[in-house]
Amino acid sequence: MTTIRVLAGTRKGAFILTSDGKRNKWSVSGPHFAGWEIYHLKGSPADPDRIYASQTSDWFGQIIQRSGDGGKTWEQPASPNGQGGQDQSASAPGEPADGPASPKAESNKFVYDTSEKTGRPLTTHQWYDGTQHPWEFKRVWHLEPSLDDPDTVYAGVEDAALFRSTDGGKSWHELAGLRGHESGPLWQPGAGGMCLHTILLDRGNPDRIFTAISAAGSFRSEDAGRTWQPINRGLSSQYIPDPTAEVGHCVHCIAMHASRPNVLYMQKHWDVMRSDDGGNSWHEVSGDLPSDFGFPIGVHAHEPETIYVVPIKSDSEHYPPEGKLRVYRSRTGGNEWESLTKGLPQKDCYVNVLRDAMSVDALDPCGIYFGTTGGQVYGSADGGDSWKPIVRDLPAVLSVEAQILS
Amino acid sequence: MIRVVLPQALRTLAKVDGEVQLDVEGPVTRRSILDALEARYPMLNGAIRDHETRKRRPLVRFFACEEDLTHDPDDAPLPEAVATGKEPFLIIGAIAGG
Numbered sequence: 001m002t003t004i005r006v007l008a009g010t011r012k013g014a015f016i017l018t019s020d021g022k023r024n025k026w027s028v029s030g031p032h033f034a035g036w037e038i039y040h041l042k043g044s045p046a047d048p049d050r051i052y053a054s055q056t057s058d059w060f061g062q063i064i065q066r067s068g069d070g071g072k073t074w075e076q077p078a079s080p081n082g083q084g085g086q087d088q089s090a091s092a093p094g095e096p097a098d099g100p101a102s103p104k105a106e107s108n109k110f111v112y113d114t115s116e117k118t119g120r121p122l123t124t125h126q127w128y129d130g131t132q133h134p135w136e137f138k139r140v141w142h143l144e145p146s147l148d149d150p151d152t153v154y155a156g157v158e159d160a161a162l163f164r165s166t167d168g169g170k171s172w173h174e175l176a177g178l179r180g181h182e183s184g185p186l187w188q189p190g191a192g193g194m195c196l197h198t199i200l201l202d203r204g205n206p207d208r209i210f211t212a213i214s215a216a217g218s219f220r221s222e223d224a225g226r227t228w229q230p231i232n233r234g235l236s237s238q239y240i241p242d243p244t245a246e247v248g249h250c251v252h253c254i255a256m257h258a259s260r261p262n263v264l265y266m267q268k269h270w271d272v273m274r275s276d277d278g279g280n281s282w283h284e285v286s287g288d289l290p291s292d293f294g295f296p297i298g299v300h301a302h303e304p305e306t307i308y309v310v311p312i313k314s315d316s317e318h319y320p321p322e323g324k325l326r327v328y329r330s331r332t333g334g335n336e337w338e339s340l341t342k343g344l345p346q347k348d349c350y351v352n353v354l355r356d357a358m359s360v361d362a363l364d365p366c367g368i369y370f371g372t373t374g375g376q377v378y379g380s381a382d383g384g385d386s387w388k389p390i391v392r393d394l395p396a397v398l399s400v401e402a403q404i405l406s
Numbered sequence: 407m408i409r410v411v412l413p414q415a416l417r418t419l420a421k422v423d424g425e426v427q428l429d430v431e432g433p434v435t436r437r438s439i440l441d442a443l444e445a446r447y448p449m450l451n452g453a454i455r456d457h458e459t460r461k462r463r464p465l466v467r468f469f470a471c472e473e474d475l476t477h478d479p480d481d482a483p484l485p486e487a488v489a490t491g492k493e494p495f496l497i498i499g500a501i502a503g504g
Contacts, residue, residue, distance in 0.1 A: 036415065058465055059415065059466060060413075060415055060419075060454070060463065060499070061452050061453050061456075061463060062452070063419065063453075076449050079448055105448050105451035105452055105457075108451070108452050108457070109451075109452060109457045111457070
């Protein structure tokens with residue numbers, strides 16, 4: 001029997017939404033990690049029950065959580081009740097069992113690489129006042145498990161950098177060539193911080209990785225993350241002194257279909273963009289959208305030319321135009337868009353949909369899910385033609401990821 | 407025996423209920439208490455003090471005996487009542503953000 005699992009990260013915990021293949025009735029578990037911000041959860045394509053979660057707090061820092069049973073139980077990969085440490089299961093509260101030396105929460109440790117050997121990483125970036133500012137780790141925005149190895153996972157962090165773990169999240173090492181790119185001193189934080197929020201892996205070419213950073217732009221590696229090049233030609237951003245500069249663009253999200261890794265779709269701060277050459281050049285496909293500002297962009301699981309965005313009124317409002325929550329679908333890879341409204345509130349709706357808060361499943365018809373800052377998670381089981389709230393009153397939703405389990 | 411009160415978020419993280427009791431060798435200071443706490447509950451490494459610099463995280467504060475000791479030196483002796491276990495050492499998540 002097919003099961004759909006939707007992983008929702010929120011401002012105050014994680015929730016797991018589960019349904020059968022009809023996607024009509026849902027059960028909700030959570031909050032997991034109550035009270036903590038869960039920026040992102042994602043399951044391994046190679047082992048869907050292996051889920052990684054970024055648990056974070058302005059007060060108490062970054063925690064990496066991992067589940068091996070689809071989110072029923074969780075562990076910190078390098079802490080005593082995780083693999084390789086002590087087993088606390090038989091201990092009374094407050095009395096951890098004696099055991100081997102503890103590895104000191106290494107799984108929560110993200111240390112920028114400063115070695116000469118691995119990329120001569122830069123130590124400063126552009127700050128709001130135009131001065132240079134040291135890189136300071138704040139949180140993990142996005143976790144991207146490897147396509148074929150459950151123990152390998154990438155982390156996009158703030159301040160922008162890419163880390164990789166090859167031991168199931170127990171330890172993390174920076175792929176320092178990205179931050180060490182010569183353009184690094186020109187990167188600067190957007191309103192949400194200077195974050196690396198998008199990581200795309202190419203199923204046909206394991207050496208190829210795409211990332212996106214606010215506000216630096218998009219980058220591509222052809223050597224498994226060792227070296228990187230900016231891929232922002234064709235972007236135009238009026239909020240930087242040179243609108244067509246190589247870096248400085250506030251890219252909000254990039255998406256691609258696994259079958260066509262040279263075709264990339266981008267939701268930028270303003271403008272929906274498309275590349276047909278792996279990011280070497282971009283052209284605008286905003287077309288007849290009511291606003292080309294937004295955060296997420298998604299691609300249909302079976303139709304590589306069918307894409308989805310949620311237009312938002314901005315710069316500062318960050319809510320749907322006219323108070324109508326509308327997903328827009330293009331079946332032509334952009335330019336021609338149709339509004340999808342059935343089941344979505346069409347008056348007095350002033351929520352936002354954040355960049356990691358949209359996901360598709362691979363059933364037929366394709367399922368689409370998105371979460372709002374008002375705490376709703378909406379789902380469509382018919383490619384976007386109609387929508388229903390799966391759950392309505394969660395904390396503000398930061399991320400949504402759909403999984404299919406057979 | 408030193409008594410330590412953790413904020414709820416860290417009690418959950420450490421999987422403890424109520425106060426934590428610690429044996430601290432040598433002078434009872436903030437540093438020696440936190441060293442003992444993190445040795446016993448390694449998952450708290452990085453949550454109170456930065457992993458690398460060992461500096462207090464900005465929104466964490468330390469109270470004891472109705473005093474805010476946050477800005478005292480790491481190695482300053484703590485009040486006798488904390489050292490004897492009469493009063494707890496409180497680790498607080500600062501009120502911030504409304």
